[in-house]
Amino acid sequence: MNSTSSKKSPLVWALHLSVVALVALWLFPTVGLFVSSFRTADQIANTGWWNAMFTQERQRPAIRIEGSETRDGDSYVIEGTLFAVDDVVISRWGTSSRAPEAYEPGETVDAGDGASLTVEENGAFRLSSPESFAGKRLPRVFTTAEAPPEFTLQNYRFVLFDPNNREGMAKAFFNTLTVTIPATIIPIVIAAFAAYALAWMRFPGRALLIAAVVGLLVVPLQLALIPLLRLHNDIGIGKGYLGVWLAHTGFGLPLAIYLLRNYMVGLPRDIIENARVDGATDFQIFVKIILPLSFPALASFAIFQFLWTWNDLLVALVFLIDSTGETTVMTKQIVELLGTRGGNWEILATSAFVSIAVPLAVFFAMQKYLVRGLLSGSVK
Missing domain, CATH: 1.10.3720.10 (MetI-like)
Structure with a gap:
C-alpha cells in the first residue's frame, strides 16, 4: 500500500509536463526576441537566434576589388584585403553569384581578360594581369566566411x-x-x-x-x-x-x-x-x-x-x-x-x-x- 501511495498519479505527471510546455512556449520567443535585439541585421538574416553563441559560416555581400596597381616584372598587380578586420576566416569564395563557393582559399583562378586572382583565407587577394587595369572594371568576390559571435548595442542606441x-x-x-x-x-x-x-x-x-x-x-x-x-x-x-x-x-x-x-x-x-x-x-x-x-x-x-x-x-x-x-x-x-x-x-x-x-x-x-x-x- 505504501508503494502504491508513493507513486505519483499520471495526472500529476501530465500537469507537470503541461506546465513545462507552457513555460517553454512563453520563454523561447521571449529569449529569442531578447537575443535578436543585440544582433546585427546580417546575423539575423542568415542564422537563427539559437546559433548566436556559436561561430557560423555565412555568405557575405559581394565585394568589388579595388586598389592601386603596381608593376611586378611583366605583370600589373593589385594587392589588398577584402575585409577591414583581421578575424575573418574564409572557407569558400567565388567570382560569380551563380557559384559563390566555387573555390577554396589560396586557389588561383582565371578572372577574365587574361587576369588571375588569388584570395587567401584571411581575405588577402592578389589580382595580376599582363595588361594594365586602367579603365577596366575589376571583378567582384563572393565569400563564405566564419563569423564569430557578435553582439551590439547599436540597435538600442x-x-x-x-x-x-x-x-x-x-x-x-x-x-x-x-x-x-x-x-x-x-x-x-x-x-x-x-x-x-x-x-x-x-x-x-x-x-x-x-x-x-x-x-x-x-x-x-x-x-x-x-x-x-x-x-x-x-x-x-x-x-x-x-x-x-x-x-x-x-x-x-x-x-x-x-x-x-x-x-x-x-x-x-x-x-x-x-x-x-x-x-x-x-x-x-x-x-x-x-x-x-x-x-x-x-x-x-x-x-x-x-x-x-x-x-x-x-x-x-x-x-x-x-x-x-x-x-x-x-x-x-x-x-x-x-x-x-x-x-x-x-x-x-x-x-x-x-x-x-x-x-x-x-x-x-x-x-x-x-x-x-x-x-x-x-x-x-
Missing part, C-alpha cells in the same frame, strides 16, 4: 537615442507611461472605495449594484467604443490623455470592483466591528484596516490593469489619435515600424523587447501577490 530616428521609441515609451500609470491608479482608487461600500456598508439597492457590476463584466469592449468616443467628443475630452485615462478606467472598473469586493467580504468581521465599537468612522476603517489587509488583491488587479493598458492598441487608436505623433504609444509605434521598416528585423526586435521590458519587470516584481489576490477575490 538607434531605437532610443538616435535624434535622426523619426520612428524612435523613446518618446513613445514615455507616452505609454503617461497613459498607463494614471490609467492603473485611477480605477484602483475608485474601485477600492466602491468595493468597501458594497462589502461592509448597508444601503438600499446594494444587491442591484453588485448584480450590475457582475453584468458589466461580460460587456464587450468594442461595443462601448463608439458611444463612449461620442460622449467624450461632446464634453470636450476626446483625442487626449484625459479621454484615454477615463476610457481605461471605465473598462477596468467592473473587474476591479468585483475582485476587491469579494476579497474585502472575506476579511475578519471582528476586526471591523471592534473598530466601530472604538469609535472609528468608515473612512478610518477603510484607510487604516481595509486597505492594508487588501494589498494582495490591490496588487493583483494592478498587475492586470497595468499589463492590459501597456499592451493596448485599440483604445489608444480610438481615444488618442494625434497626426503629429506627440502622443503615439509604443504599440502604435511598433505597428508603424512594421510598415516602414519591415525588413529591418533588428530594429523591430529591439523595439518589441523595449515594449515588453517594463511589463516583465512589473510582473516579476509583484507576482507573489498575483495568485493569492486573484484566488481570494474571485472565489467566494
Whole structure:
C-alpha cells in the first residue's frame, strides 16, 4: 500500500509536463526576441537566434576589388584585403553569384581578360594581369566566411537615442507611461472605495449594484467604443490623455470592483466591528484596516490593469489619435515600424523587447501577490 501511495498519479505527471510546455512556449520567443535585439541585421538574416553563441559560416555581400596597381616584372598587380578586420576566416569564395563557393582559399583562378586572382583565407587577394587595369572594371568576390559571435548595442542606441530616428521609441515609451500609470491608479482608487461600500456598508439597492457590476463584466469592449468616443467628443475630452485615462478606467472598473469586493467580504468581521465599537468612522476603517489587509488583491488587479493598458492598441487608436505623433504609444509605434521598416528585423526586435521590458519587470516584481489576490477575490 505504501508503494502504491508513493507513486505519483499520471495526472500529476501530465500537469507537470503541461506546465513545462507552457513555460517553454512563453520563454523561447521571449529569449529569442531578447537575443535578436543585440544582433546585427546580417546575423539575423542568415542564422537563427539559437546559433548566436556559436561561430557560423555565412555568405557575405559581394565585394568589388579595388586598389592601386603596381608593376611586378611583366605583370600589373593589385594587392589588398577584402575585409577591414583581421578575424575573418574564409572557407569558400567565388567570382560569380551563380557559384559563390566555387573555390577554396589560396586557389588561383582565371578572372577574365587574361587576369588571375588569388584570395587567401584571411581575405588577402592578389589580382595580376599582363595588361594594365586602367579603365577596366575589376571583378567582384563572393565569400563564405566564419563569423564569430557578435553582439551590439547599436540597435538600442538607434531605437532610443538616435535624434535622426523619426520612428524612435523613446518618446513613445514615455507616452505609454503617461497613459498607463494614471490609467492603473485611477480605477484602483475608485474601485477600492466602491468595493468597501458594497462589502461592509448597508444601503438600499446594494444587491442591484453588485448584480450590475457582475453584468458589466461580460460587456464587450468594442461595443462601448463608439458611444463612449461620442460622449467624450461632446464634453470636450476626446483625442487626449484625459479621454484615454477615463476610457481605461471605465473598462477596468467592473473587474476591479468585483475582485476587491469579494476579497474585502472575506476579511475578519471582528476586526471591523471592534473598530466601530472604538469609535472609528468608515473612512478610518477603510484607510487604516481595509486597505492594508487588501494589498494582495490591490496588487493583483494592478498587475492586470497595468499589463492590459501597456499592451493596448485599440483604445489608444480610438481615444488618442494625434497626426503629429506627440502622443503615439509604443504599440502604435511598433505597428508603424512594421510598415516602414519591415525588413529591418533588428530594429523591430529591439523595439518589441523595449515594449515588453517594463511589463516583465512589473510582473516579476509583484507576482507573489498575483495568485493569492486573484484566488481570494474571485472565489467566494
